[in-house]
Amino acid sequence: MKTFTNVKDLGNLKAAVSEAFVVKQHRYDYKYLGENRTLLMVFFNSSLRTRLSTQKAGMNLGMNTIVLDINQGAWKLETERGVIMDGDKTEHLLEAIPVMGCYADIIAVRSFARFENKEFDYSETILNQFIQYSEKPVISMEAATGHPLQAFADLITIEEYKKTQRPKVVLTWAPHPKALPQAVPNSFADFMNEADVNFVITHPEGYELDEKFIRGAHVEYDQDKALQGADFVYAKNWAAYTDPNYGKVLRKDMSWTISKKKMALTNNAFFMHCLPVRRNMIVTDDVIESPQSIVIPEAANREISAQVVLKRILEAL
Amino acid sequence: MKTFTNVKDLGNLKAAVSEAFVVKQHRYDYKYLGENRTLLMVFFNSSLRTRLSTQKAGMNLGMNTIVLDINQGAWKLETERGVIMDGDKTEHLLEAIPVMGCYADIIAVRSFARFENKEFDYSETILNQFIQYSEKPVISMEAATGHPLQAFADLITIEEYKKTQRPKVVLTWAPHPKALPQAVPNSFADFMNEADVNFVITHPEGYELDEKFIRGAHVEYDQDKALQGADFVYAKNWAAYTDPNYGKVLRKDMSWTISKKKMALTNNAFFMHCLPVRRNMIVTDDVIESPQSIVIPEAANREISAQVVLKRILEAL
Amino acid sequence: MKTFTNVKDLGNLKAAVSEAFVVKQHRYDYKYLGENRTLLMVFFNSSLRTRLSTQKAGMNLGMNTIVLDINQGAWKLETERGVIMDGDKTEHLLEAIPVMGCYADIIAVRSFARFENKEFDYSETILNQFIQYSEKPVISMEAATGHPLQAFADLITIEEYKKTQRPKVVLTWAPHPKALPQAVPNSFADFMNEADVNFVITHPEGYELDEKFIRGAHVEYDQDKALQGADFVYAKNWAAYTDPNYGKVLRKDMSWTISKKKMALTNNAFFMHCLPVRRNMIVTDDVIESPQSIVIPEAANREISAQVVLKRILEAL
Known part of the structure; x- marks a missing residue:
């Protein structure tokens, strides 16, 4: 190597x-x-x-x-x-x-x-x-x-916490005040596409990622629908990738923030984020502090x- | 521990x-x-x-x-x-x-x-x-x-240099252009109160420290009087602690600067300071450069x- | 030592x-x-x-x-x-x-x-x-x-690359947008004067260095003439040393930039520079990227x- x-x-x-x-x-x-x-x-x-x-x-x-x-x-x-x-x-x-x-x-x-x-x-x-x-x-x-070191740590963490052979892993876009790179969602998709998981991506229209990393993974534009039955919710913001909006923030409203209500749609999913995370933008205090939040073991990996x-x-x- | x-x-x-x-x-x-x-x-x-x-x-x-x-x-x-x-x-x-x-x-x-x-x-x-x-x-x-690592080093230094079983140790306020925290004098008092020394604190009125650290130690508002017979002079600036002046600089005049004249009041005391020190504000060049200055061995500890x-x-x- | x-x-x-x-x-x-x-x-x-x-x-x-x-x-x-x-x-x-x-x-x-x-x-x-x-x-x-660690590394590099017992080593001034210290040329001269080389310095008038380091080394104000037959070309900018211009930039034009044309005057010389180097000010891209450029092995030393x-x-x- x-x-x-x-x-x-x-x-x-x-x-x-x-x-x-x-x-x-x-x-x-x-x-x-x-x-x-x-x-x-x-x-x-x-x-x-x-x-x-x-x-x-x-x-x-x-x-x-x-x-x-x-x-x-x-x-x-x-x-x-x-x-x-x-x-x-x-x-x-x-x-x-x-x-x-x-x-x-x-x-x-x-x-x-x-x-x-x-x-x-x-x-x-x-x-x-x-x-x-x-x-x-x-x-x-x-x-x-x-950001492959992050995605590899994410996979290790999912393997440690998963309760079923083939868990449902949902990568969801979430709001953020500034433009962030696509490195983390790209690599997460890159890894999940090769892992033994049911991988779903959800984001608002306009936030489509590079097909080089997505490779035909299932994209569901309805976040609530995507979260149903999820075993892992992986939240992350990114700026637009597709032209002519590359690097732009298209929306910041908190309807995509991961809250208790959003998590209630899942199969008692674990919450993941690569950190640093903007609290009450990406995720509410109560979700990131809940027992289902595994952001610290994820970082440890x-x-x-x-x-x-x-x-x-x-x-x- | x-x-x-x-x-x-x-x-x-x-x-x-x-x-x-x-x-x-x-x-x-x-x-x-x-x-x-x-x-x-x-x-x-x-x-x-x-x-x-x-x-x-x-x-x-x-x-x-x-x-x-x-x-x-x-x-x-x-x-x-x-x-x-x-x-x-x-x-x-x-x-x-x-x-x-x-x-x-x-x-x-x-x-x-x-x-x-x-x-x-x-x-x-x-x-x-x-x-x-x-x-x-x-x-x-x-x-x-x-700042307990400093106060512990100070105590080690006093134990190394003391010439009597129970030396007189004077913590004196000294002027400084900006507001400084009370961490060093607080911890110094915290340690001296537990050590086998005759501990005296001197500062202008208005610079009283938190009783949690002072614990009834002798405070003498007349610096000259406090310095008499001192074996160790520990100079330090701090901003006001007591309300409504918390964090304020109440005076900057150099009548409290440790000079040769001030040191002449002592029992040929050693001069100590945690460093960094503002020369010719806290202490004059000649005192800090004198043989009685032990600021470097203090730092080494x-x-x-x-x-x-x-x-x-x-x-x- | x-x-x-x-x-x-x-x-x-x-x-x-x-x-x-x-x-x-x-x-x-x-x-x-x-x-x-x-x-x-x-x-x-x-x-x-x-x-x-x-x-x-x-x-x-x-x-x-x-x-x-x-x-x-x-x-x-x-x-x-x-x-x-x-x-x-x-x-x-x-x-x-x-x-x-x-x-x-x-x-x-x-x-x-x-x-x-x-x-x-x-x-x-x-x-x-x-x-x-x-x-x-x-x-x-x-x-x-x-900058003696640099000059010592330079000498080691010359000893590694030289093809004759006593190579011709030319230290040449070159243009740069800002005022730079004389430390590198001073130490280079300090070392070359003690080494077994034919040492020549070339720079525009007004860029004379301190005689303490130059010690009578041959200074040739015509860069082209200096470069003739050189085995090593050591380029470096420095600001003026002599009064009343100490620390001043006297000229920035690129007639002294080391280019292919300048290198053609030499004995297929190796190109050296201590780095960091301003490309296309001190030296052209094609010279620093040529096989005769030994700036990286020089840095390694x-x-x-x-x-x-x-x-x-x-x-x-």
Whole structure:
């Protein structure tokens, strides 16, 4: 394993989940793998869970870990080739990336969609430059179009909590004051489409996601109908993907907020969210604080998904 | 030991000081305690000594250490429940805290008084949320009303430098251009009241501290009189505590600045300050640079106080 | 070895380069040296290569490493003595430095020239305060007038790539939109003057460097003439040093930019630059991307130069 950017990098998904359960029980048993190995975590954007869980996973494996916040303490980076660099950007990614590669055995990168240019975002320009120029294995810690460490943790959590062989998992759009990338719903769909679940997506018209990730999954525009019989409700906001509205917030009203009333439609479903979550926009206080809310164990599994990915990359070095 | 927020958490104070002297001589002898243990240091405010000394203490004990600056690189946090989160705060402490708890064995927190709401500050709202929701041992790295790692280091330093069995220790207010919390004087009083010293507090009228920490200690409003015969002069500024002036600066004139003339009133006292210190406001250059100034050994003992606390928590895990 | 601020600290330079080649092949063989030792890296300015390579070097040697960004998360520091500190600076370097020394075995410092006061810069006021007051070995990670870790890495790189016993090495000024310190060209000259190379400096009139570093090296004001027969072209911008223009940008036109046409004048020279580099100001895209560009291996050697220096200091502790 040399990169981790989507579900296919994990190969057999059942085997990956099984490995996650082993790692979770024996997280300090693989420290020999990381000896004299350095994990460099590069952040172009804010992070709490990803920062802590990925660093913890690297440390669990005995790695040296270095955290680099590009916008704090490093140089501002130019990302386009051919530019006369006479402005505020001091360094070009085409130098910065191979330089980072010099000092790392594995590079983990966070770089969100910027919503300035759909083609730039959806061709994963930044992440792919890291893959192409660093000469080192690269892990997405949420890129422009995907957040696979989150989706893998989500799947592990669903496997832990499911009460039926093939649970109904509903990904529902929910309102939010600002435009958010589609990375989390994209990767969640990417994983659920390969998992043994009954997967339904619900969102208002205009919020359709990229077919590359949806791959024909059932989309139900009536949220109430979608929630009926759900075993897991996975709430998330995203901005519009389809042209000409790419990156726009089309609505913010709270009729799609996950409330007790919405949850009553389900099969006593578990509530999931990748966090950070806007309370009383995405979900009401009472739902996220209810016993059916599993957002914290879900976050805890971020350490496990990261550790499985790092472990596999270390094993292949 | 599961939390460290005040002097009582240390139990027998003489035993704690004795342990500190042992740790200081053998700081790398306890690395087995911290193996596979993670110390998460969470900062809502700036830090130099606390940041370095606590991280060093964790490393001395063989721990993995992670530093998180909430206002740099993480998400802005909402602290009040029930809010519709449609503003600039992306995440609620009620999620962020248990999430941090997932990835840490011990959480150390710095969160200063904000001077917006006395009740919010003096009920230690932030620190107590960490204690209540993280499910992990919590250490105060200076909270709204106390800075016990500093006060413990101060006591260790006094024990090292004292020339009599029961020295006279004077806590004196001194001027400063901005409003500062009462955390340091509160904890210093909290510790001195339990230590074998003759403790005197001096400050201008209007700067009275919370009786919870003062507990009837002798307050002398005449600074010159208080300084007479002092073996240790502990200078510190704080803003007013008593209503209706909570958080206000009542005076800034330099008649309370610790100068050579003031020190001449003492029993050749040692000068102490928790640092950072405003020179020529709190204390003159010549006093802080004099041989009687022990601010640097005092700072060095921050590593020791932190290590004793971490060691005890690790032993109890 | 107790400080590293210039070429003389390395003693015999051939021996230092030989040691670098050994360290490069056996970088994890010296971990016993750093056990229970702490490297504190203090940044007053931005950093990418220096930050990563020095931390990596410390980790290679088994050290605990702590990174402190003074302007993020720490207190703003006063640097002048005698000031009444009633402004925005919370702490004085005269306290902060010995405090840092308490928690570190080696301190590495980055503090650029400020171009406010030539005497302040060229007396290395900040770096020398660290050397004087920290009581610990101090390494320059680029100070006001020198960047010796870079120059040492440059020399290692030249020794690796040279095809003749005594190559011609040309340091050439190149244009840049903003005023940059002379630290890199100063140290490069400092090292080249002691190395077995034919060293030539070329720059427009008015960009003369401090004779302390140049020490009579050949200066050729005609860039084309200087480049003839060069085996290595080392490009770098710097602001004027000589009075009354200290810190000023005298010209920005691109007639001094290193282009294919300029490189054609050389003996198929290797292109070097310390990075970060402004593309199409200092050097054209096609030159920096050509097979003769060795900027990435040069950056990789920053880990090695730092490790040799740290290793020697640890051996002397």
